[in-house]
Amino acid sequence: xxxxxxxxxxNEAQLRSLVVSLxxxxxxxxxxxxxxxxxxxxxxxELARRDHEIKxxxxxxxxxxxxxxxxxxxxxxxxxxxxxxxxxxxSAEQLSLFDxxxxxxxxAVEEELAxxxxxxxxxxxxxxxxxxxxxxxxxxxxxxxxxxxxEPDSTACATPGCGKPMQRIGQSVTDxxxxxxxTFSVHRHVRGxxxxxxxxxxxxxxxxxxxxxxGLPTAGLLAYVLxxxxxxxxxxxxxxHIFGRAGVAIPRSTLAQWVGHCGVQLQPLVDALRTEVLxxxxxxxxxxxxxxxxxxxxxxxxxxxxxxxxxxxxxxRAVIYDFCESRAGKHANAFLAGWQGHLVVDDYKGxxxxxxxxxxxxxxxxxHARRKFFxxxxxxxxxxxxxxxxxxxxxxxxxxxxxxxSTEERxxxxxxxxxxxxKAMQDWMTLQRQKVPEGSATAKALDYxxxxxxxxxxxxxxxxLPADNNHVERQIRPIAVGRSNWLFxxxxxxxxxxxxxxxxxxxxxxxxxxxxxxxxxxxxxxxTHKMSAIGELLPHRWTPPAHTxxx
Numbered sequence: 288x289x290x291x292x293x294x295x296x297x298n299e300a301q302l303r304s305l306v307v308s309l310x311x312x313x314x315x316x317x318x319x320x321x322x323x324x325x326x327x328x329x330x331x332x333e334l335a336r337r338d339h340e341i342k343x344x345x346x347x348x349x350x351x352x353x354x355x356x357x358x359x360x361x362x363x364x365x366x367x368x369x370x371x372x373x374x375x376x377x378s379a380e381q382l383s384l385f386d387x388x389x390x391x392x393x394x395a396v397e398e399e400l401a402x403x404x405x406x407x408x409x410x411x412x413x414x415x416x417x418x419x420x421x422x423x424x425x426x427x428x429x430x431x432x433x434x435x436x437x438e439p440d441s442t443a444c445a446t447p448g449c450g451k452p453m454q455r456i457g458q459s460v461t462d463x464x465x466x467x468x469x470t471f472s473v474h475r476h477v478r479g480x481x482x483x484x485x486x487x488x489x490x491x492x493x494x495x496x497x498x499x500x501x502g503l504p505t506a507g508l509l510a511y512v513l514x515x516x517x518x519x520x521x522x523x524x525x526x527x528h529i530f531g532r533a534g535v536a537i538p539r540s541t542l543a544q545w546v547g548h549c550g551v552q553l554q555p556l557v558d559a560l561r562t563e564v565l566x567x568x569x570x571x572x573x574x575x576x577x578x579x580x581x582x583x584x585x586x587x588x589x590x591x592x593x594x595x596x597x598x599x600x601x602x603x604r605a606v607i608y609d610f611c612e613s614r615a616g617k618h619a620n621a622f623l624a625g626w627q628g629h630l631v632v633d634d635y636k637g638x639x640x641x642x643x644x645x646x647x648x649x650x651x652x653x654x655h656a657r658r659k660f661f662x663x664x665x666x667x668x669x670x671x672x673x674x675x676x677x678x679x680x681x682x683x684x685x686x687x688x689x690x691x692x693s694t695e696e697r698x699x700x701x702x703x704x705x706x707x708x709x710k711a712m713q714d715w716m717t718l719q720r721q722k723v724p725e726g727s728a729t730a731k732a733l734d735y736x737x738x739x740x741x742x743x744x745x746x747x748x749x750x751x752l753p754a755d756n757n758h759v760e761r762q763i764r765p766i767a768v769g770r771s772n773w774l775f776x777x778x779x780x781x782x783x784x785x786x787x788x789x790x791x792x793x794x795x796x797x798x799x800x801x802x803x804x805x806x807x808x809x810x811x812x813x814x815t816h817k818m819s820a821i822g823e824l825l826p827h828r829w830t831p832p833a834h835t836x837x838x
Contacts, residue, residue: 675732
């Protein structure tokens with residue numbers, strides 16, 4: 288019996304050991320299964336991620352191919368317009384403006400096309416893109432020369448273990464044509480060549496980055512051409528004559544190519560400015576007609592320049608011009624897609640579709656309502672119109688007092704003084720409307736205000752809202768001055784480029800800057816500036832360098 292108990296005890300111990308061993312083995316197998324499962328899951332996620340990247344890359348390639356096809360077609364159309372028979376139907380003035388616009392358009396399209404093609408070729412071959420070397424123009428010997436020396440910080444050989452002084456064996460000289468109003472000069476960049484004899488090593492400072500790679504003009508000359516064309520309304524044909532009198536013959540086609548190139552380079556800056564404007568809760572909007580040339584028929588038709596600006600009380604001082612083929616409301620709807628806030632506009636029906644969208648509240652223009660009575664008084668010396676103008680004058684007297692007040696103080700003054708004045712005006716207008724016949728000029732003036740009364744008086748309950756749209760109308764006036772020069776190519780590219788450059792030029796002016804000094808510095812810094820920090824170059828953030836002064 289004792290032996291049996293001992294045997295039973297041994298069997299029980301062995302059984303327990305076997306069970307523990309099995310449990311341990313099952314646990315190890317479960318761990319291995321979990322590890323394999325985790326690896327499989329990771330590999331599946333990695334495959335899904337790579338599939339997603341491949342899909343995105345395929346979409347990018349499809350977009351790039353479609354863009355290349357579109358730009359190639361656009362070049363063909365522009366060339367047909369430039370050299371086709373339709374140009375024979377244009378007047379001499381139209382032909383001059385048309386040629387300079389086409390040259391700028393062609394350069395801009397070719398540059399975009401070259402970047403797209405080089406990007407596709409680089410991905411396929413792994414090679415860096417090769418830029419076409421431009422043909423340099425010989426500069427007149429009589430121009431003043433200013434030398435800029437570019438030498439290494441240290442002339443000791445940087446090779447580890449050497450440190451011996453290097454010897455200067457020569458230099459590279461690059462001449463850039465510079466222009467200050469009325470005077471041409473040459474910026475001569477001299478880059479010394481230093482060599483270490485023992486290491487057989489050559490050291491030379493790199494060529495300073497330029498907006499136009501290996502191009503002739505300095506940033507100052509390019510900025511002058513842009514400001515003269517888009518702020519001073521001087522077509523390139525006139526600039527060609529002005530430069531010729533200053534001693535340097537620059538063909539209009541060359542000037543047009545410079546304009547086209549700068550338009551492409553400045554576009555990211557304009558896009559960044561547009562993003563900041565669309566972040567504002569209150570916007571002014573208006574539009575003005577410009578003439579657009581249709582080369583296929585040799586005539587012009589009416590296009591429109593839409594203008595958007597933050598509220599006059601907003602700390603952001605900026606304006607965005609958007610060139611469109613027509614006055615259709617779809618253009619404003621597209622520009623403000625996704626934006627929400629208070630929109631200050633006149634009664635133009637093109638905004639109705641936009642104002643019906645959720646998140647956008649209409650703010651009327653009190654100046655437009657006043658203008659109806661002003662015109663009525665000018666035409667007929669109407670006593671009713673004179674009385675209405677007295678009411679408007681009372682409101683505008685209060686607005687002048689609170690123009691530079693804080694938002695809270697402005698709201699308090701409007702509630703205390705403006706609101707009762709507007710209520711008295713509304714009651715008076717309602718009473719007068721019952722006395723005048725339908726269809727009369729007086730009835731139309733009264734109806735304009737009464738029908739839009741909520742929108743016209745919305746500013747009373749918001750300290751941040753303006754009473755009228757005069758701020759954006761002031762941004763249109765510079766365009767009206769040069770309206771006779773606004774003839775654009777039918778591709779819209781010329782108009783869009785003009786709108787982009789004008790957005791920067793007039794935003795600089797709103798911030799009290801000299802547009803020439805601003806654009807000169809931006810074009811100097813742009814080639815080496817990080818795109819992630821492009822906002823630093825916007826007019827409202829720009830600070831002039833030590834050698835530049837703001838207006």
